[in-house]
Amino acid sequence: MLKKIFILCLSLTLFNLMPPLPTHAQEADLNFADYELPLTDYTLPNGLRVILAEDHSAPVVAVDIWYHVGGANDPEGRSGFAHMFEHMMFEGSANIANGEWDKLLESIGANHNAYTANDKTAYWEVAPANQLPRILWMESDRMASLAVTEKAWETQRDVVIEEFNQRVANRPYGAANRRLFTQPMQGYVPYERSVIGSVEDLNAAKLPELQAFHDRYYKPNNATLVIVGDIDLELTQTLVQAYFGDIPAGESLAPITEQYPLPAEFPTLSTDEMTGCAIGTEETMIDPQVEVPRWASTVVGPPRGTPDFYALSLLTDILAGGSSSRFEQNIIRQGKAASAYVGLSDYLGGSIIYAIAQPNSGDALETMPELVRAEFDSVIADGVSEAELARVKKQTLVGSITSFRESALNSAEWLQDAVLTFDDPAAIADELAQYEAVTVDDIQRVAQTYLCDKPMNIQMTLKEGEEVLSDYPGLLVEPVEIALESEPASEAMDSEVLADLPEGVVSRTDVPAALPVTESNFPPFEQFTLDNDLNVIFVPQTETPKLRLQLNVGGSNAAAPAEQQGVADLMADLLTKGTETRSAAEIAETIEAAGGSVGSSAALEWTSLSVDAPTTETTLAFDLLSDMARHATFPEKEFDVVKTQTLTFLEQDAVNSASMANRQFGRIAYGGHPYGFITDLQTVSSLTREDVVEFHQTYYKPNNALLVIVGDITAEEAKAEAERVFGDWESGDVPDFLNYPEAELGDTSLIYLVDRPTSEQATVQVGNRAIDARNPDRYALAVVNTLLGGGSSSRLYRNLREDKGYTYGVYSRFGRPNDTSTFRVVGDVSQNHAADAVQEILTELERIRTEPIAEQELIDAKNQLIGNFALAIEQPADFADQLATRYLTGIPIEELNDYLQAIEQVTAEEAQAAAAKYIDSDQPIIVVVGDAEVVKPQLEQLGPVMVIDNEGKEIEE
Numbered sequence: 001m002l003k004k005i006f007i008l009c010l011s012l013t014l015f016n017l018m019p020p021l022p023t024h025a026q027e028a029d030l031n032f033a034d035y036e037l038p039l040t041d042y043t044l045p046n047g048l049r050v051i052l053a054e055d056h057s058a059p060v061v062a063v064d065i066w067y068h069v070g071g072a073n074d075p076e077g078r079s080g081f082a083h084m085f086e087h088m089m090f091e092g093s094a095n096i097a098n099g100e101w102d103k104l105l106e107s108i109g110a111n112h113n114a115y116t117a118n119d120k121t122a123y124w125e126v127a128p129a130n131q132l133p134r135i136l137w138m139e140s141d142r143m144a145s146l147a148v149t150e151k152a153w154e155t156q157r158d159v160v161i162e163e164f165n166q167r168v169a170n171r172p173y174g175a176a177n178r179r180l181f182t183q184p185m186q187g188y189v190p191y192e193r194s195v196i197g198s199v200e201d202l203n204a205a206k207l208p209e210l211q212a213f214h215d216r217y218y219k220p221n222n223a224t225l226v227i228v229g230d231i232d233l234e235l236t237q238t239l240v241q242a243y244f245g246d247i248p249a250g251e252s253l254a255p256i257t258e259q260y261p262l263p264a265e266f267p268t269l270s271t272d273e274m275t276g277c278a279i280g281t282e283e284t285m286i287d288p289q290v291e292v293p294r295w296a297s298t299v300v301g302p303p304r305g306t307p308d309f310y311a312l313s314l315l316t317d318i319l320a321g322g323s324s325s326r327f328e329q330n331i332i333r334q335g336k337a338a339s340a341y342v343g344l345s346d347y348l349g350g351s352i353i354y355a356i357a358q359p360n361s362g363d364a365l366e367t368m369p370e371l372v373r374a375e376f377d378s379v380i381a382d383g384v385s386e387a388e389l390a391r392v393k394k395q396t397l398v399g400s401i402t403s404f405r406e407s408a409l410n411s412a413e414w415l416q417d418a419v420l421t422f423d424d425p426a427a428i429a430d431e432l433a434q435y436e437a438v439t440v441d442d443i444q445r446v447a448q449t450y451l452c453d454k455p456m457n458i459q460m461t462l463k464e465g466e467e468v469l470s471d472y473p474g475l476l477v478e479p480v481e482i483a484l485e486s487e488p489a490s491e492a493m494d495s496e497v498l499a500d501l502p503e504g505v506v507s508r509t510d511v512p513a514a515l516p517v518t519e520s521n522f523p524p525f526e527q528f529t530l531d532n533d534l535n536v537i538f539v540p541q542t543e544t545p546k547l548r549l550q551l552n553v554g555g556s557n558a559a560a561p562a563e564q565q566g567v568a569d570l571m572a573d574l575l576t577k578g579t580e581t582r583s584a585a586e587i588a589e590t591i592e593a594a595g596g597s598v599g600s601s602a603a604l605e606w607t608s609l610s611v612d613a614p615t616t617e618t619t620l621a622f623d624l625l626s627d628m629a630r631h632a633t634f635p636e637k638e639f640d641v642v643k644t645q646t647l648t649f650l651e652q653d654a655v656n657s658a659s660m661a662n663r664q665f666g667r668i669a670y671g672g673h674p675y676g677f678i679t680d681l682q683t684v685s686s687l688t689r690e691d692v693v694e695f696h697q698t699y700y701k702p703n704n705a706l707l708v709i710v711g712d713i714t715a716e717e718a719k720a721e722a723e724r725v726f727g728d729w730e731s732g733d734v735p736d737f738l739n740y741p742e743a744e745l746g747d748t749s750l751i752y753l754v755d756r757p758t759s760e761q762a763t764v765q766v767g768n769r770a771i772d773a774r775n776p777d778r779y780a781l782a783v784v785n786t787l788l789g790g791g792s793s794s795r796l797y798r799n800l801r802e803d804k805g806y807t808y809g810v811y812s813r814f815g816r817p818n819d820t821s822t823f824r825v826v827g828d829v830s831q832n833h834a835a836d837a838v839q840e841i842l843t844e845l846e847r848i849r850t851e852p853i854a855e856q857e858l859i860d861a862k863n864q865l866i867g868n869f870a871l872a873i874e875q876p877a878d879f880a881d882q883l884a885t886r887y888l889t890g891i892p893i894e895e896l897n898d899y900l901q902a903i904e905q906v907t908a909e910e911a912q913a914a915a916a917k918y919i920d921s922d923q924p925i926i927v928v929v930g931d932a933e934v935v936k937p938q939l940e941q942l943g944p945v946m947v948i949d950n951e952g953k954e955i956e957e
Contacts, residue, residue: 030397030398030401030545030595030614030616032397032400032401032404032428032429032432033429035401035404035405035543035544035545036426036428036429037053037054037055037228037411038053038054039051039052039053039415039425039426040052040053040233040237041425042237044220044240044241044244044245044491045245045488045489045491046220046221046244046245046246046247046248046249046488046489046491047219047220047221047222047249047488048220048221048223048224048225048244048247049223049224049225049419050224050225050226050227050237050240051224051225051226051227051415051416051419051425052226052227052228052231052233052236052237052240053226053227053228053229053411053412053415054229054230054231054233055228055229055230055408055411056230057230057543057874058229058230058408058873058874059128059129059130059230059518059870060126060127060128060129060229060230060408060870060871060874061126061127061128061129061131061132061135061227061228061229061230061231061408062124062125062126062226062227062228062229062407062408062409062411062412063124063125063126063127063132063135063136063139063225063226063227063412064122064123064124064225064226064227064228064409064412064413064416065122065123065124065139065143065223065224065225065226066120066121066122066123066223066224066226066416066419066420067120067121067122067123067217067218067222067223068119068120068217068222068223068224068253068255068420069082069085069120069121069217069218069222070082070116070117070118070119070120070121070195071083071116071117071118071191071193071194071195071196071197072118072119072190072191072256072257072347072348072349073190073217073256074193074197075209075213077201077204078197078201078204078205078209078213079193079194079197079198079201080160080194080195080196080197080198080201080202081197081205081209081210081213082116082121082195082213082217083116083121083160083195083196083197084156084157084160084197084202084205084210085116085121085210085213085214085217085218086114086115086116086121086123087156087159087160088146088148088152088153088156088210088214089114089123089142089146089218090102090114091146091147091149091152091155091156092146092147092152093141093142093144093145093146093147094141094144094145094147095141095145095508095509095510096138096141096142098147098152099798099802101138101142102791102792102793102797102798103793103860104134104138104511105125105127105135105138105793106791106792106793106860106864107793107859107860107863107864108127108128108131108134108863108864108867109127109128109863109864109865109866109867109868109869109870109871110125110126110127110128110131110135110867110871111125111126111127111868111871112124112125112126116195117195118190118191118195118347118348119257119347119348119349119420120416120420122413122416123139124409124412124413125138125139126407126408126409126871127867127871128867128870128871129229129230129231129515129518130514130515130516130517130518131514131515132227132231132236132239132515133239133505133506133512133513133514133515134511134512134514136239136240136243136244137243137507137508137511137512139225139243140243140244140247141508143218143219143220143223143244143247144247146214146218148207148210148211148214149207150207153207153210154805155802155803155805156805157202157203157805158805158806158830159801159802159805159807159808160202160808161199161202162761162805162806162807162808162828162829162830163196163808164196164197164199165760165761165808165828165830166761166808166809166828167196168196169760169761170289170657170759170760170761170828171289172287172289172290172291172652172655172656173287173290173294173461174287174289175285175287176285176287176294176296176459176461178194178196179194179283179285179459180296180298180354180459181194181298181345181352181354182194183281183283183298183457183459183470184266184280184281184298184299184300184352184457185300185350185352186281186470186472186473187263187266187267187472187473187474187475187476187477188260188262188263188266188300188349188350188476188477189256189260189475189477189479190256190257190260190347190349191347191349191350215250216250216251216253217250217253218250219247219248219249219250219251220244220247220248220249220250221249221250221252221487221488222250222253224416224419224420225240225244226412226415226416226419226425227240227412228408228409228411228412228415229408230518235501235515238500238501239501239505239506241491242498242501242506243506245491246491249487249488249489250487251484251487252484252485252486252487253484254482254484255348256349257347257348257349258480258482259479259480259482260349260477260479260480261349261477261480262300262302262303262349262350262477263476263477265476266280266300266454266455266476267280267281267455267473267476268280268455269281269282269455275373275377275452276452277451277452277453277456278452278453278454278455278456279455279456279457279458280299280455280456280457280458281457281458281470282457282458282459282468282470283457283458283459283460283468283469283470284459284460284461284462284465284466284467284468285459285460285461285462285467286461286462286463286464286465286466286467287461287462287463288463288464288758289655289758290461290462290463290652291463291651291652291654291655292338292358292359292361292648292651292652293358293359293365293460293461293462293463294356294357294358294365294460294461295356295357295358295365295368295369295372295458295459295460296354296355296356296357296458296459296460296461297354297355297369297372297456297457297458297459298352298353298354298355298456298457298459299352299353299354299450299451299454299455299456299457300350300351300352300454301344301350301351301352301353301450301454302350302351303346303347303348303349303350303351304346304351304421304422304431305421305422307434307437307438307442308446308449308450309344309346309351310431310434310435310437310438311438311442311443311445311446312344312351312353312446312450313344313396313435314389314392314393314396314435314438314443315379315384315443315446315447316342316343316344316353317392317395317396318379318384318388318389318391318392318443319342319375319379320340320341320342320343321392321395322395322588322592322597323576323584323587323588323592323597323598324391324585324588324589324592324593326375326378327340327341327342327375328588329585329588330375331357331371331375332641332645333584333585333638333641334641335360335637335640335641335644336367336371337357337358337359337360337363337367337368337371338358338359338360338361338644338645338648338649339356339357339358339645340355340356340357340358340368340371340372341355341356341357342354342355342356342372348420348421353450353451355372357369357371357372358648359648360644360645360647360648361644361647361648361651365460365462369458376447376451376452379443379444379447379451380444380447380448380451380452383440383441383443383444384440384443384444385440386440387593389438389439389440389443390593391589391592391593393435393436393438394593394594394595395592395595396432396435397432397435397436397595398545398546398595398596398614399595400428400432401544401545401546402544402545402546404428405543405544406544406875407874407875408874414428415428418431502515502516522873522879522896523539523540523873523876523879524539524540525537525538525539525540525879525880525883526538526715526718527893528719530702530722530723530726530727531727532702532703532726532727532728532729532730532731533702533703533731534702534703534705534707534722534726534729535705535706535707535887536706536707536708536709536718536719536722537706537707537708537709537880537883537884537887537893538709538710538715538718538719539708539709539710539876539877539879539880539883540710540711540712540713540714540715540876541710541711541712541875541876541877542712544712545614545615545616545712546612546613546614546615546711546712547611547612547613547614547615547617547618547621547709547710547711547712547713548610548611548612548708548709548710548711548877549610549611549612549621549622549625549707549708549709549711550608550609550610550707550708550884551608551609551610551625551629551705551706551707551708552606552607552608552705552706552707552708552884552888553606553607553608553609553629553699553700553704553705553706554605554606554699554704554705554734554737554738554888555568555605555606555607555695555698555699555704555734555735555737556568556572556602556603556604556605556606556607557569557602557603557604557605557674557677557679558604558605558674558675558677558737558740558817559605559674559699559735559737560674560677560695562674562677562683563683563686564683564686564687564691564695565677565678565679565680565683565684566646566679566683566684566687567687567691567692567695568602568607568695569602569646569679570639570642570643570646570684570687570692571602571607571634571692571695571696572600572601572602572607572608572609573600573642573646574632574634574635574638574639574642574692575600575609575628575629575632575696576588576598576599576600576609576628577632577634577635577638577642578632578633578634578635578638579627579628579631579632579633580627580631580633581627581631582627584635584638587624587628590620590624591611591613591620591621591624594613594614594616594617594620595613595614595617596611596612596613596614596617596620596621597611597612597613598610598611598612598624598628599611599612600628604675604817605737605738605817605818605888606888607699609625609628609629610625611624611625615711615712615713618711618713618717618721619721622721622722622724622725623725625725626725626726626729629700629705630700630729632696634689634692634693634696636689639689639692643684643687646684647681647684647685650679650680650681650684651681654680654681654950655756655758655950657756657759657761657763657828657929657930658763658826658828660754660756660763660929660950661754661763661764661765661826661927661928661929662765663678663950663952664752664754664927664929664948664952665765665767665822665824665925665927666678667746667952668745668746668747668748668752668925668927669743669745669746669767669768669769669822669925670743671743671744671745671746672741672742672743672744673740673741673742673743673744673819674740675740675743675817675819675821676743698734698735699734699737701729701730701731701732701733701734702726702729702730702731703731703732703734704734706884706887706888707722707726708880708881708883708884709722710876710877710880738818738819740819743769743820745769746925748768748920748923748924748925748926749923749943749944750943750944750945750946751838751926751927751928751939751942751943751944751945751946752925752926752927752928752945752946752948753928753929753930753932753935753936753939753945753946753947753948754927754928754929754930754948754949754950755930755931755932755947755948755949755955756929756930756931757931757932757933758931759831759929759930759931760831761828761829761830761831761930762828762829762830762831762834762837762928762929762930762935763827763828763928763929763930764825764826764827764828764829764834764837764838764841764926764927764928765824765825765826765925765926765927765928766824766825766838766841766842766845766924766925766926766927767812767822767823767824767825767920767924767925768822768823768918768919768920768924768925769820769821769822769823770814770815770820770821770822770823770918770919771814771816771820771821771823771918772816772817772818772819772820772821772889773816773817773818773889773890773891774889774890774891775816777914777917777918778814778816779902779903779906780906780910780911780913780914781814781914781915781918782814782865782903783858783861783862783865783903783906783911784848784911784912784914784915784919785812785813785814785823786861786862786864786865787848787853787857787858787860787861788812788844788845788848788915789810789811789812789813789825789844790811790812790861790864791864793860793864794811794812795844795847795848796810796811796812796825796827796841796844797809797810797811799840799844800827800829800837800840800841804833804836804837804840805830806829806830806833806836806837806840807827807828807829807830807837808828809827809828810825810826810827810829810837810841811825811826811827812824812825812826813826814918816889817889818889818890822925823918823919825841825845831930831931831934831935832934834928834930834934834935834938834939835935835938835939835941835942836938838926838928838939838942839942842921842924842942845919845920845921845924846921848912848915848919849912849915849916849919849921850912850916851912852908852912853908853911853912854908855908858906858907858908858911862903862904862906865903866900866903866904869899869900882896883896932947932955
């Protein structure tokens with residue numbers, strides 16, 4: 001019998017007829033204050049800051065702990081220590097054994113993760129609200145008694161090195177990205193090293209150093225705990241006191257940015273002869289994995305809280321924030337560059353303004369700084385318009401409201417950020433007021449100061465040549481002595497108070513009992529069909545003033561012939577680039593001035609066109625969606641720009657290790673089948689505008705489409721608007737694009753090694769052809785996949801990462817489109833252990849097929865699926881996506897009625913039988929991408945190896 005340890009006793013009846021919802025008047029103005037949550041802000045005697053926020057929109061709770069330690073606090077010569085502890089914190093504590101953390105959370109369907117930044121290390125969980133005691137027990141246990149052992153250190157060091165390889169060494173532009181944000185900060189101690197650190201520093205570190213780092217920073221008086229969700233305020237305060245109150249405080253610490261205040265000046269090494277603007281350091285990075293060169297610049301800016309910061313932030317949005325921005329309209333849409341953008345990255349001690357530009361294939365890199373400089377100089381000389389400023393202010397306000405209330409976790413992260421930056425969780429509204437106070441004169445002033453007067457650092461990334469790094473300038477600011485407060489005291493909970501709590505919810509040594517279950521139903525939704533057979537799904541959401549419209553149309557890459565691969569991608573991109581009555585610029589300016597956006601994409605079997613807007617702009621949103629879907633003109637100039645950009649991106653993607661593995665796996669799994677067709681330089685080069693127009697005319701019919709509406713409007717309004725803009729759209733014949741040919745399976749007796757001499761890791765894919773979306777064994781296979789490779793407590797993850805340290809991450813998945821797809825295990829592994837990793841994968845595949853599944857493992861996997869499903873419907877947009885996916889893959893939406901029951905009823909025998917039927921461990925497809933010189937001798941111990949090039953052709957030795 002499945003244990004009832006998850007929160008949601010979800011109703012097994014869906015509401016096809018929704019209860020009437022109140023009509024919301026569409027006010028002209030939006031106010032962040034209307035969407036704030038009531039806060040309780042206090043500090044325990046031991047110094048732990050606690051913020052509680054009630055949000056009863058879903059029976060979910062987010063627990064978010066930020067330790068005020070990050071890359072800025074790494075000791076000298078030990079870069080990456082804070083990031084290392086992000087990993088170490090999962091390695092066990094006094095009452096939670098090593099390897100149990102992930103199981104304890106995933107077995108209740110909780111989501112969790114951690115991340116490290118310059119000024120913080122964050123740990124979060126999102127769980128059913130009644131599991132709050134378990135989360136607090138776990139977090140308090142590792143805060144009080146983390147096991148910093150030699151074994152954990154050695155294993156996680158290997159994992160972190162593989163993360164470094166995956167994010168930096170084996171990724172195009174990886175090393176350049178790592179250097180980009182430290183180059184301008186050289187000489188300023190907190191930010192002159194990267195958060196991920198260096199492999200050399202980690203290998204040189206000793207366990208006592210790590211223990212000392214932990215003892216210094218991982219204390220309650222150096223942390224903030226935020227809890228947001230469906231909580232009882234008084235009960236939660238009592239639980240927090242019970243679990244955290246008796247943890248001893250550590251020594252008082254001064255923020256490193258107070259010890260090292262931002263230098264008044266950074267070195268100016270030269271002056272631009274044309275503009276007279278200051279230039280700082282100039283560096284050239286060499287990366288053999290790069291096919292498209294890149295130019296970038298950085299300038300040190302002011303910290304948040306200063307007027308200049310908010311003016312700069314809005315300036316970067318005017319320059320590159322959205323499709324109506326200056327960079328997009330003046331550079332990208334004119335075909336002058338493949339990409340060009342500006343951003344502002346903020347830290348506690350300062351900020352960095354950065355610009356990045358890449359030329360189209362064959363164009364000169366030297367033109368990139370000229371394009372960027374011209375846009376900077378235009379603002380300096382002529383300023384910006386009131387309309388531009390109003391647009392980005394509106395986008396900032398709407399984006400802040402919708403992001404803050406998008407989920408309990410989002411709310412918690414926003415509150416944490418406000419506490420870390422301003423020591424006040426209510427500071428969000430104050431910051432928005434500072435954005436609103438910015439004037440066009442402020443924009444022009446900060447443009448002059450930070451885009452000319454302050455030194456601009458330059459970085460170029462090339463495929464080959466000589467690397468040039470700048471000289472270290474020496475310390476730019478000496479440390480300042482900071483007076484520290486006395487160490488706070490801890491305080492145990494009164495036993496009488498504990499006695500009033502529900503039985504078993506407080507335990508120091510064992511998993512605590514859950515709180516009472518809160519019952520909930522599926523979110524309401526409604527389906528209806530227009531007379532022209534346009535199907536519509538409407539899901540209301542009342543937490544934010546947001547409307548999302550998405551039109552999904554059948555027929556995409558898999559519907560195009562092999563020689564026209566890429567036509568669906570070009571068509572989707574061009575849908576937003578002009579209609580019979582609106583140019584691309586007018587579409588962008590209209591929606592972005594309203595605080596919204598448009599988007600489009602091409603998936604395997606359908607394309608999507610979307611509009612996001614405040615509900616105050618409901619009419620505009622529907623008008624734009626209809627106009628783009630029905631009246632797109634695919635202008636020749638826009639076609640040329642998009643095609644050129646696509647060719648440039650494909651040139652770089654051709655040497656991406658994951659893409660290389662995907663292509664070769666598809667060649668073997670899908671011979672002659674559209675799922676295996678490849679979009680490459682040749683297919684895109686042959687496409688014409690007429691091909692795009694014909695593809696659109698063939699598939700964009702209302703009887704081949706699904707409109708999904710999610711927003712703070714009523715069902716009556718949704719129906720009326722859909723009828724108004726789509727009611728006269730004429731239906732028509734559509735080819736049966738789902739009538740696929742049989743795929744021919746290639747030779748699986750060989751291990752395919754795609755030679756990539758620049759690789760620092762081996763990218764591995766192992767699998768076979770498996771099921772389609774409607775396969776009757778899909779529920780059993782969902783359970784199988786969960787326990788095999790569906791998360792951080794899965795067999796593959798625990799074996800290859802937590803036990804062996806071969807990888808940063810390894811996962812399995814069953815594809816479920818309309819026709820038979822594949823089962824795959826995917827991961828990037830240590831190149832020195834490539835064969836070892838493949839062998840462990842094969843061993844796990846054999847185990848899942850042949851060995852009985854333990855009852856507790858089965859229960860945990862099912863609980864994980866059920867809990868994840870419950871959490872997924874916290875956000876109406878995610879729930880709508882689930883409904884749409886079912887519709888588009890031919891699964892009756894009403895099947896959601898039976899989802900929980902179907903998962904709960906899967907037996908161990910059924911799961912194993914499904915695994916034996918649909919997972920091949922004897923002769924699966926094995927594809928490895930890596931340096932053949934390093935990897936081939938290893939793989940030959942497993943079987944015959946064919947070394948191939950990127951086109952799948954054998955390389956003769």
